[in-house]
Amino acid sequence: xxMKRNAAMLAGTITLFxxxxxxxxxxxTVGQPAGQSAGQAAGQSAAAEKNSKPYAGTTLRLVTxxxxxxxxIKPKIPEFEQQTGIKVNLESYFEDQLTQKLTVEFTSGxxxxxVFMMRPLQEGKMFIQNGWVGEMTKKDDPDWxxxxxxxxxTGSLIQGGKLYGVPIVTEREILYYRKDILxxxxxxxxxxxDELKQAAAKLNDxxxxxxxxxxxxxxxxxxxQFSSFLYGMGGDFMKDGKATxxxxxxxxxxxxxxxxxxxxxxxxxxNMSWPQAIGIFxxxxxxxxxxxxSLYPNLLDPQKSSVGDKTGFALFPxxxxxxxxxxxxxxxxxxxxxxxxxxxxxxxxxxxxSKQAMTALxxxxxxxxxxxxxxxxxxxxxxxPELVNVISKSNELGKAYDRPILINVGEARDVIGSVIVTxxxxxxxxxxxxxxxxxxxxxxxxxxx
Amino acid sequence: MARWVERNIKYIFILPSVLFVAxxxxxxxxxxxxxxxxxxxxxxxxxxxxxxxxxxxxLLQDARFWSALGRTFYFTLISIIVELMLGVIIAVLFxxxxxxxxxxxxxxxxxxxxTPVSIGLVWLLIFEPTIGVANRFIGMFGLKPQMWIxxxxxxxxxxxxxxxxxxxxxxxxxxxAGLTSIPQDNYEAAQIDGASSWQMFWKITLxxxxxTVFSAALLRIIDAVKTYDIIYAMTQGGPGYASxxxxxLGFSLGFQYFQLGYASSLLMLFFFLVLGISSLIIILRKRIxxxx
Numbered sequence: 113x114x115m116k117r118n119a120a121m122l123a124g125t126i127t128l129f130x131x132x133x134x135x136x137x138x139x140x141t142v143g144q145p146a147g148q149s150a151g152q153a154a155g156q157s158a159a160a161e162k163n164s165k166p167y168a169g170t171t172l173r174l175v176t177x178x179x180x181x182x183x184x185i186k187p188k189i190p191e192f193e194q195q196t197g198i199k200v201n202l203e204s205y206f207e208d209q210l211t212q213k214l215t216v217e218f219t220s221g222x223x224x225x226x227v228f229m230m231r232p233l234q235e236g237k238m239f240i241q242n243g244w245v246g247e248m249t250k251k252d253d254p255d256w257x258x259x260x261x262x263x264x265x266t267g268s269l270i271q272g273g274k275l276y277g278v279p280i281v282t283e284r285e286i287l288y289y290r291k292d293i294l295x296x297x298x299x300x301x302x303x304x305x306d307e308l309k310q311a312a313a314k315l316n317d318x319x320x321x322x323x324x325x326x327x328x329x330x331x332x333x334x335x336x337q338f339s340s341f342l343y344g345m346g347g348d349f350m351k352d353g354k355a356t357x358x359x360x361x362x363x364x365x366x367x368x369x370x371x372x373x374x375x376x377x378x379x380x381x382x383n384m385s386w387p388q389a390i391g392i393f394x395x396x397x398x399x400x401x402x403x404x405x406s407l408y409p410n411l412l413d414p415q416k417s418s419v420g421d422k423t424g425f426a427l428f429p430x431x432x433x434x435x436x437x438x439x440x441x442x443x444x445x446x447x448x449x450x451x452x453x454x455x456x457x458x459x460x461x462x463x464x465x466s467k468q469a470m471t472a473l474x475x476x477x478x479x480x481x482x483x484x485x486x487x488x489x490x491x492x493x494x495x496x497p498e499l500v501n502v503i504s505k506s507n508e509l510g511k512a513y514d515r516p517i518l519i520n521v522g523e524a525r526d527v528i529g530s531v532i533v534t535x536x537x538x539x540x541x542x543x544x545x546x547x548x549x550x551x552x553x554x555x556x557x558x559x560x561x
Numbered sequence: 562m563a564r565w566v567e568r569n570i571k572y573i574f575i576l577p578s579v580l581f582v583a584x585x586x587x588x589x590x591x592x593x594x595x596x597x598x599x600x601x602x603x604x605x606x607x608x609x610x611x612x613x614x615x616x617x618x619x620l621l622q623d624a625r626f627w628s629a630l631g632r633t634f635y636f637t638l639i640s641i642i643v644e645l646m647l648g649v650i651i652a653v654l655f656x657x658x659x660x661x662x663x664x665x666x667x668x669x670x671x672x673x674x675x676t677p678v679s680i681g682l683v684w685l686l687i688f689e690p691t692i693g694v695a696n697r698f699i700g701m702f703g704l705k706p707q708m709w710i711x712x713x714x715x716x717x718x719x720x721x722x723x724x725x726x727x728x729x730x731x732x733x734x735x736x737x738a739g740l741t742s743i744p745q746d747n748y749e750a751a752q753i754d755g756a757s758s759w760q761m762f763w764k765i766t767l768x769x770x771x772x773t774v775f776s777a778a779l780l781r782i783i784d785a786v787k788t789y790d791i792i793y794a795m796t797q798g799g800p801g802y803a804s805x806x807x808x809x810l811g812f813s814l815g816f817q818y819f820q821l822g823y824a825s826s827l828l829m830l831f832f833f834l835v836l837g838i839s840s841l842i843i844i845l846r847k848r849i850x851x852x853x
Contacts, residue, residue, distance in 0.1 A: 132793065167678075171853065195615055208817075212816045321691065329800075330797070330799055330800075331799050331800070331801060331802075378690075378691055379690035379691060379706075379711065380690040380707060380708060380709075380711030381711070382711050382712075382799060382800030382801070383710060383711045383796060383800055384712075398690070408695070441652055447789075518821070519602075520602075521810065522813075522817035522818050522819075523817070523818040523820075526813070526817075530801055530802065533799075533800060533801040534801075537713070537800075537801075
């Protein structure tokens with residue numbers, strides 16, 4: 113072979129390979145643009161220090177979940193950009209992928225995420241303990257008015273007296289029921305779980321494709337909606353570091369939930385998370401449904417539901433030990449501890465959680481955490497009046513968590529959820545609860561070390 | 562310089578592929594093997610803890626691992642056996658010169674081309690016990706409505722059914738290629754000797770097709786063992802844990818429980834399992850070729 117030709121071919125190959133490699137390199141340094149723009153911002157803000165836009169030129173990376181909140185805030189972001197000169201790059205992911213993505217990015221030590229959406233009860237503890245979440249040091253800003261947030265909504269975000277995130281979406285478990293069916297059969301709205309069981313039994317008519325009760329039956333997804341049953345029976349997930357899911361109270365809660373779905377629920381409930389369950393209720397195939405109040409727009413939307421004008425809302429029924437629905441912050445906004453744009457990130461959080469912004473969002477149907485917004489007509493207008501009452505009552509009664517507060521929530525939910533599955537399948541609940549309690553205790557013990 | 566290049570040109574030209582394999586295949590596997598020896602929960606405050614083979618020991622005592630392993634085999638076995646039989650039979654039918662067979666062939670290949678996740682979502686609706694088509698369909702034959710993927714005992718066969726629907730066309734495709742390569746003289750000679758078409762199938766077609774079928778089986782078994790997309794899209798391992806295969810379990814351990822060391826040890830075992838199965842099939846195939 114010709115020597116020169118070989119050398120030329122080699123040179124070509126090397127160039128090509130080099131191009132590919134540098135392409136990879138470019139993809140790898142995601143953090144760079146943010147860092148650069150921070151430098152730029154420093155330069156520019158020196159000149160604009162006395163202006164009203166101290167952070168003009170900064171670029172923020174906002175990582176969110178696919179959620180109605182994101183859809184509603186998106187069109188408003190240009191307003192914020194105009195007011196402050198800060199550029200916001202928004203990304204959104206399905207919630208499970210969001211946790212995975214953030215965990216991987218934070219573990220790798222990347223500083224490119226500035227502001228992100230966080231579920232305080234799902235990943236909050238893990239993120240905060242790992243030092244990934246920045247403290248909200250400027251929460252005492254009088255214009256912003258931190259005291260306006262309900263205590264229940266901020267409880268899960270305060271650790272060691274420090275605030276690690278700002279609530280944006282809150283949720284309570286309520287009872288959805290079919291007004292027309294109850295009226296026709298002369299059944300009052302159930303106030304206790306016993307009454308609910310009797311009513312569901314009476315209305316259950318599987319031969320005609322109508323069921324007394326529907327709720328989530330999928331292993332991990334069911335745990336949060338089961339929590340209000342557990343509290344109502346006087347149980348809890350854990351107490352003083354001891355797992356308590358095999359106590360008589362917990363077992364009776366598992367049995368109640370399982371019995372309702374097994375005897376009066378639709379077939380295939382073991383595969384149902386909220387989209388399937390609300391689908392059954394929305395298609396007029398069930399009389400009662402328990403789930404989060406924030407799902408109600410799905411039932412009022414005539415394209416998704418045929419029962420919009422027939423749906424009633426009631427306070428979650430009382431168990432043998434009282435009425436304790438969960439009342440939680442399902443989503444919050446947090447700032448990454450390593451973000452290079454802390455001040456600008458706070459500007460964004462302050463703007464997105466201000467009274468005005470929250471009033472506008474709540475006006476579109478997102479139940480928020482600010483008490484003052486609930487007191488305005490604007491804040492209530494998109495909610496059915498019946499639901500507003502239920503929400504404010506639940507705000508008083510509720511417990512601030514709907515799953516055990518741990519670092520490894522995912523594993524704990526699977527363990528607890530498997531007892532729910534056992535109960536719905538009609539198998540030995542005591543045995544399953546005992547076994548799950550041991551596994552659950554092992555998870556708790558591991559985190560204590 | 563030019564002389565050096567000249568002398569080593571054969572190594573230099575394979576260098577890019579060697580580098581690629583090293584970076585994209587050898588390194589990830591090596592690193593997985595390395596972290597499988599640690600207990601690491603993806604925490605920034607707690608460093609990975611060296612546990613040597615502790616993760617493997619724990620795995621071998623984990624009931625969830627053994628059930629997942631059993632389910633993986635169960636799923637693979639049903640899918641592969643049915644797919645191979647159906648695939649070969651359909652290939653033999655397609656190999657006849659009939660009118661409009663090409664249109665039929667094209668239509669038949671469609672399931673293989675569709676995106677697995679959307680296949681999963683479509684079958685999710687088909688299997689819906691209350692409103693799904695599957696129960697309507699079996700109802701026409703007077704059968705009782707079934708729970709399909711909502712029942713712990715039916716979920717694996719139901720998922721295998723989806724896999725069969727999706728991947729039988731691939732076996733057919735490979736078998737068709739094998740059929741066209743069988744020389745026609747064999748059949749002519751057999752015809753002269755007065756063989757029936759049944760005899761020709763058993764004595765000529767099947768033996769000559771066997772090596773091709775083995776290749777197809779190898780590809781499908783590896784794929785079926787590591788099926789993830791349709792299972793995750795349809796059941797996420799449920800109801801309960803009834804459809805949790807090794808891959809689904811590995812995903813839960815790694816990305817939902819964040820036990821990276823433990824998940825890695827599972828994946829290493831899984832890796833050797835796949836390696837073992839493929840070697841076994843390759844050896845079997847060689848034996849058969851020798852026999853012929």
